[in-house]
Amino acid sequence: MADAIKAMTSRERVLAALNREPVDRTPVCNPTSVATVELMDLVDAPFPQANREPELMARLAATGYTELGFDTIMPVFSIIQESSAIGCKIQWEQKDNWPTVKMREPIWETADDIKIPADLCTHPDTKCVTEAIKILRKEYGDEVAIIGKTMGPWSMGYHCFGVEPFLLLSLDDPGKTKLCLDRMKEATVDFGIAQAEAGADAITLPDHATGDLVSGEYYERYLRDLHIEFAERIPIPIILHICGRTVDRMEYIAQTGMHAFHYDSKNKPAESMAIVGDRISLVGNINNPETLFSKGPEEVSAEVRENLEAGVQLVGPECAIPLQTAVENLKAIPQTVRDWHKNIA
Amino acid sequence: MAQTLDIGRRIELVSMDRHFHDISLGLYRLDGNDGAEFLVHSYSGLAGVPGRVAFVTEAMKTMGGLVAAENGRLRFPCGSEHNRGVRRVFLDICKLAPDEPPAARELNVFDPKADSTVTVTAYAGGRYTFAADKDTDKSATRTGAIANGIVKLAETTLEDDTTVSFDCGHSHDVLVAQLLPRAINVRAAVREQEAAASRGVLAAPSQQE
Numbered sequence: 091m092a093d094a095i096k097a098m099t100s101r102e103r104v105l106a107a108l109n110r111e112p113v114d115r116t117p118v119c120n121p122t123s124v125a126t127v128e129l130m131d132l133v134d135a136p137f138p139q140a141n142r143e144p145e146l147m148a149r150l151a152a153t154g155y156t157e158l159g160f161d162t163i164m165p166v167f168s169i170i171q172e173s174s175a176i177g178c179k180i181q182w183e184q185k186d187n188w189p190t191v192k193m194r195e196p197i198w199e200t201a202d203d204i205k206i207p208a209d210l211c212t213h214p215d216t217k218c219v220t221e222a223i224k225i226l227r228k229e230y231g232d233e234v235a236i237i238g239k240t241m242g243p244w245s246m247g248y249h250c251f252g253v254e255p256f257l258l259l260s261l262d263d264p265g266k267t268k269l270c271l272d273r274m275k276e277a278t279v280d281f282g283i284a285q286a287e288a289g290a291d292a293i294t295l296p297d298h299a300t301g302d303l304v305s306g307e308y309y310e311r312y313l314r315d316l317h318i319e320f321a322e323r324i325p326i327p328i329i330l331h332i333c334g335r336t337v338d339r340m341e342y343i344a345q346t347g348m349h350a351f352h353y354d355s356k357n358k359p360a361e362s363m364a365i366v367g368d369r370i371s372l373v374g375n376i377n378n379p380e381t382l383f384s385k386g387p388e389e390v391s392a393e394v395r396e397n398l399e400a401g402v403q404l405v406g407p408e409c410a411i412p413l414q415t416a417v418e419n420l421k422a423i424p425q426t427v428r429d430w431h432k433n434i435a
Numbered sequence: 436m437a438q439t440l441d442i443g444r445r446i447e448l449v450s451m452d453r454h455f456h457d458i459s460l461g462l463y464r465l466d467g468n469d470g471a472e473f474l475v476h477s478y479s480g481l482a483g484v485p486g487r488v489a490f491v492t493e494a495m496k497t498m499g500g501l502v503a504a505e506n507g508r509l510r511f512p513c514g515s516e517h518n519r520g521v522r523r524v525f526l527d528i529c530k531l532a533p534d535e536p537p538a539a540r541e542l543n544v545f546d547p548k549a550d551s552t553v554t555v556t557a558y559a560g561g562r563y564t565f566a567a568d569k570d571t572d573k574s575a576t577r578t579g580a581i582a583n584g585i586v587k588l589a590e591t592t593l594e595d596d597t598t599v600s601f602d603c604g605h606s607h608d609v610l611v612a613q614l615l616p617r618a619i620n621v622r623a624a625v626r627e628q629e630a631a632a633s634r635g636v637l638a639a640p641s642q643q644e
Binding site for chain 2 (some may be wrong): 123127128129130131132134136156157158159184185186187188378379383386387409410412413414416417418421
């Protein structure tokens, strides 16, 4: 793979891999956060401020590239920026914990309640993201890939209706559920386009039809067509993110026209590659809680190699890493990729 | 240019030091010439951080029985890692305010559950026996439980109901004394440690409230 390819910048490498084109080596990619409390200290950009102030957001995100050696910078650490702009109640937490939506205090009950505010992309918590992307693009030019994030309507359904009410609605009334998704999708598209215009090279689209709650048939019924629409309307490569065991829906995901699927360690690399083939790139899938958080660099390296040997196009953590993850474990990911390519050259 | 350091494997982390601007403090384990070495480190560049790191480092000597190694590192005199024990001591020391002078504890502890005082006697070869000042069934049970607590907290071996020993064969009086109050309720100590370690792990939306 790597022999005949001239040396690439990180950005070129990531974009090529998203398009399943030849690369000089497998890119190391984080479609979700790699922020840690130690990196927050290093650049004096702690949570929760780094989720709300663009300069801090950009500074903390850049450590993924400057300190860890990843080929991407992903400044949208949380999954709540647009939910805050929509009006959800947010628990901003403190430095060592994630901000979350208070989903037990939902803001909507029916499809008629859904109103995407006109200031969705100029609200301080969404503008923070677009401003951070602009800062990063100005600072790093074309050398590194900048990845944004816009939440899909299924995730927004959890945030705005509450997890249980939204799932019950999907069981009781598919028509109304589709109506809700159709109305919420505009927030996904608008925030995605805003980040593309700010300079993002690609965008992560988490839509938590997760393996533990939603079946593959559900994905096909409710989300596949919406995801096809996102791929058509958002003008930069989309990396779909769904946690959990998802092999039962990878066939449908591969049909969406999205560029990549960020997949969980509950799916084996080889079995996942066998399903998606060359229709969509895979990104992942180093385990967070058991490996990156709890074990050492040797165990991290073993999982990286399993992905490389399966032909996974972009390697990285499976999801947003725990904030207490050790730096040496994260640095083991790009180091292992480089060593592996040297050994096969 | 990267500023993160190659300082070994991080074995413990205090993510927010309540006594110093919520900085993170890490305990790193390295291989030295004479065995395992440890380094207290913070990536924070705030003024005063070196002083806080030095305070914790010194307290590890006073309250954990570690000694100075090269380059600001620490080691146990025996050269062993004693992973669980050194991590527990580090966590306890990080709870100390800078104006609290570190002091080694005594080899005895009052056990409110048995209303008795348990005294630990050190013997050669890293052996320790536990005995209560009251001769009741409850005291006997609790003395064994405290010995078992030290087994869990310091990775010692239980030789009989009230005797434990370090596999390294060396004495660790200061370490045992420091862990003794935790051994009274080892489950609470372990729960606290696990809860602190699990903060910052992002739950899937389905698991959030």
